[in-house]
Amino acid sequence: MSQFFQQYGLQILTRTSEHLWLSLLAIVGAIILGVPLGLLIARNVKWQAPILRFVNVVQIVPSLALFGLLLPILGLGKVNALAALLLFSVLPIIRNTFTGLTGIDPNVCEAARALGMTDSQMFQRVELPLAADGIVEGIRKATVWCIGITTIAAFIGVGGLGTLIQDGLRTNDNSLTLAGAIPVTLLALGADWILGHWQKTLAARRAGLVEVAPL
Amino acid sequence: MSSSQWAVECSHVEFALPGVVLSDFSLQVATGETVVLLGESDLGKTAALRLVNGLIKPDAGEISVEGRATSEWDAIELRRHVGTVLQNDGLFPHFSVAQNIGLVPELLGWESAKIEARIREMLELVNLPPDQFAHQFPAQLSDSQRQRVGIARALAANQSILLLDEPFGRLAPLAREKLRDDFAQLCRKLNKTALFATQDLRDALLLGDKIALLRKGKLSFFGTPQEFALTEDPDAVAYRATMDLPAWMASEEEVEEIAEIALPGVVEIVEVKEPGLRAKLKRAGKRLKAKF
Numbered sequence: 001m002s003q004f005f006q007q008y009g010l011q012i013l014t015r016t017s018e019h020l021w022l023s024l025l026a027i028v029g030a031i032i033l034g035v036p037l038g039l040l041i042a043r044n045v046k047w048q049a050p051i052l053r054f055v056n057v058v059q060i061v062p063s064l065a066l067f068g069l070l071l072p073i074l075g076l077g078k079v080n081a082l083a084a085l086l087l088f089s090v091l092p093i094i095r096n097t098f099t100g101l102t103g104i105d106p107n108v109c110e111a112a113r114a115l116g117m118t119d120s121q122m123f124q125r126v127e128l129p130l131a132a133d134g135i136v137e138g139i140r141k142a143t144v145w146c147i148g149i150t151t152i153a154a155f156i157g158v159g160g161l162g163t164l165i166q167d168g169l170r171t172n173d174n175s176l177t178l179a180g181a182i183p184v185t186l187l188a189l190g191a192d193w194i195l196g197h198w199q200k201t202l203a204a205r206r207a208g209l210v211e212v213a214p215l
Numbered sequence: 216m217s218s219s220q221w222a223v224e225c226s227h228v229e230f231a232l233p234g235v236v237l238s239d240f241s242l243q244v245a246t247g248e249t250v251v252l253l254g255e256s257d258l259g260k261t262a263a264l265r266l267v268n269g270l271i272k273p274d275a276g277e278i279s280v281e282g283r284a285t286s287e288w289d290a291i292e293l294r295r296h297v298g299t300v301l302q303n304d305g306l307f308p309h310f311s312v313a314q315n316i317g318l319v320p321e322l323l324g325w326e327s328a329k330i331e332a333r334i335r336e337m338l339e340l341v342n343l344p345p346d347q348f349a350h351q352f353p354a355q356l357s358d359s360q361r362q363r364v365g366i367a368r369a370l371a372a373n374q375s376i377l378l379l380d381e382p383f384g385r386l387a388p389l390a391r392e393k394l395r396d397d398f399a400q401l402c403r404k405l406n407k408t409a410l411f412a413t414q415d416l417r418d419a420l421l422l423g424d425k426i427a428l429l430r431k432g433k434l435s436f437f438g439t440p441q442e443f444a445l446t447e448d449p450d451a452v453a454y455r456a457t458m459d460l461p462a463w464m465a466s467e468e469e470v471e472e473i474a475e476i477a478l479p480g481v482v483e484i485v486e487v488k489e490p491g492l493r494a495k496l497k498r499a500g501k502r503l504k505a506k507f
Contacts, residue, residue, distance in 0.1 A: 111305025114268060114378075115319055115368070116294035129309050208308045208352025 008179050011164065016183050019160035022078070022153065023146045023187075026085035030142055034090040035135060038097020048098075055091040063088065063149045067156050081153040088149055089142035093135070100134025101127055133202035140195035147188045151180075161187075221279065222246045222376055222408035223267055228276035235262045236432035240276070244425075246375075249402055249409040251423035253416070253454070259432050260412035264378045267410060268297045280376065295319055298369030302381040304361045306353040312338070312364050313349040319372040337367035342397055359390035366398065370405070377409040383418065395421060416454070420444070428454060 041048040061069065066084045074080040104127060112122045154162025164180025167173070223244040230237040235258040242263075244250045252260045265271045266278050269285045278285045285293060298319075306315050316337050317330045325333070338345040341363040353361055362382055369377055382398075383391045399422055402409060411422060419426045419440065426443045428436040428451055435450035436443065443451055 105303075105305075105308075107301055107303040107305040108307060110270075111299070111301055111307070113270060114294055114299035114301070114305075116291045116296075116322060118291055121322070126307060206309050208311070208354045 004175055004179075008164075008176065012161075012179050012183060015159060015161045015164055015180065016187070018158075019147070019150055019162075019184065019187065022081060022085065022158060022160055023143070023150045026082055026089055026146050026150075027139070027143050029082070029086045030089035030093050030146075031139060033086065034093030034138070034142075035097050037090070038094045038135070038138075039101065041094070042098050042101035051094065052098075055087075055094055058087045059091050063152050064155060067153065071156075076156050078158050081150075081156060081158040085146050085149055085153065089146045092138040092141040092145075094138075096134045096138025096141075097131065100131030100138075103134070104130045130206055133199050133206055136195060136199040136202055140192060140199060143191045143195060144188050147184065147191060151184050220246065220282075222248070222281060223410060224279045225263070225266070226277050226279075228263075228266065228278060229274045230262055230266060230271070231274060232258075232262070234258060237262055237266075237273075238432050240432070240434055242427055242434060242437070244408055244410060246408050247406045248424045249411060249422055250425045250427055251419040252410060252412040252427050252429055253414070253419045253423075254412075254429035255414055255454075259429050261380055263429070264299070264380050264410060264412055267376075267378055268299060269293045295323060295372060296374060296376070298372075298374035298377045300362070300365045300369045300377065300379040300382045302384045304353070304358075304365040306361055306364055306368070308353050310352075311349065312343075312351050312353070312356070315353070315364055316367045316371050318368065319374075323372055325372075333371055337371050340370070340401060341367045343367075357390070359386050359394050362386065362394060363397075366401075370407070375408060377407050377411075379409060379411045381413055382411075383413070383415070398422065430454075 037051060041051050058066070063084070066087065067080060070080045070084055074083055108126060108130070109122070112126045117125070150160050151162035151165065154160050154166050161180040161184040165177050165184075166180075168175070168177030168180060221243045223242070225240055225242045228237055228240040230240075237259055240263065242250070252263055254260050262271065266273055267280060267285070269288060269290045272286070280288065280293060280297065288296075307318075310318070313331075313334045316334045320330045320333055334349060335345040338348055343360060343363055348356075348360070348364075353364070356364065362385075365382065366379075369379075383394055386394060395418060402422065411418065413419060420443070423440055425437060426440055427434055428443070428448075430450045436446060436448045438446065444455070446452070
């Protein structure tokens with residue numbers, strides 16, 4: 001065991017950090033892109049069908065195929081991997097932002113307007129807090145997928161824990177395969193747990209079940 | 216009375232949307248007066264209220280609030296100036312009771328100490344002990360408590376005009392009666408101008424200084440509750456008939472209340488028998504029997 005760590009420990013660490021960075025960048029990009037797009041389609045019905053249709057189609061394409069399809073445009077490497085990961089992760093974020101915002105009790109919005117909130121006050125103080133747990137739920141789904149798909153991105157040579165799995169499979173070295181598979185599983189489970197916890201806190205706050213900062 | 220003395224004035228308002236219509240709708244509400252917009256479940260009443268706080272604009276005609284046309288008001292300023300209570304309370308679920316009530320004062324930039332004092336005052340006014348309720352959330356309250364918070368929220372910035380859209384519509388009969396009594400007291404105490412939409416004749420008779428009967432988007436009767444009970448106006452007669460006495464008087468107290476407070480000399484109780492609650496009433500000299 002200790003021999004194994006002596007041999008692969010450093011490699012596991014570098015691969016994990018590559019993996020994390022790649023997933024994190026893609027998720028941040030997907031949030032920056034997805035939340036405003038979700039807001040756009042919640043406000044503007046005209047854009048709803050085309051945007052949702054496009055991201056749905058992207059979702060259907062198998063992940064490895066998408067890396068391949070982007071190859072002629074973006075070449076082999078990190079840009080290609082990031083673009084594909086971002087495209088995969090953006091759907092749940094767009095969709096959950098959209099459903100979170102449109103699912104708010106219309107009476108609450110009517111009250112906000114009737115009491116004289118401006119549009120931006122209504123967004124910041126009513127809509128965003130009430131949609132927040134839905135949006136985080138989307139981010140959670142996206143993050144778990146993204147960590148998984150980043151493993152496949154190893155095929156186009158961007159590193160990450162997928163590289164260990166791939167090397168292990170190729171050389172029929174089970175312990176090497178597990179050295180990639182176990183950390184990636186833990187990463188996905190950890191992200192799911194952390195974001196799930198955050199989501200639950202936000203959901204409880206939305207339902208008025210926890211104390212918020214006093215007035 | 217010059218036009219500027221009306222707290223709310225609608226003149227020849229036309230408004231149409233699918234399912235909602237107001238045609239040639241004119242109404243004047245004097246300062247301090249409670250006018251009940253009475254009508255069956257159509258959206259005309261809600262539309263009338265939304266026209267007053269500028270949430271929708273009339274197709275034709277004009278609405279004035281305190282002598283200024285709604286089109287001349289800044290929309291946000293107008294809505295902060297007029298308190299609104301909605302049927303489904305519309306409380307912000309993620310705000311505590313105190314935050315809900317303090318919202319408009321806060322939007323208006325009041326100091327926090329003043330807001331806090333105001334929240335306590337409002338909670339006491341609607342009979343919710345502040346220490347018990349201020350830090351609760353809407354999800355922890357009963358329907359009738361939520362509606363009380365809604366009323367407190369609408370009054371918090373000392374709005375001089377209140378718009379109430381079927382505020383008791385969802386409440387169980389007993390809670391409804393209690394809240395109506397409290398609200399009637401509150402109205403007398405504060406002397407606010409109120410436009411109160413309801414389909415319940417009891418609300419209209421007990422709360423209104425004037426009743427405005429809406430039928431198919433038109434104002435078909437406008438007068439005091441006493442006049443409403445006596446008028447031969449066919450729409451008013453029809454409305455009274457749909458709400459036959461036994462149906463609209465839930466308890467003995469209510470019978471007495473309507474007879475003695477709202478309609479003195481119009482409905483007279485001859486006899487109330489218990490159990491089985493049978494009452495004999497007189498309306499305009501005619502004897503009526505009511506069963507409960």
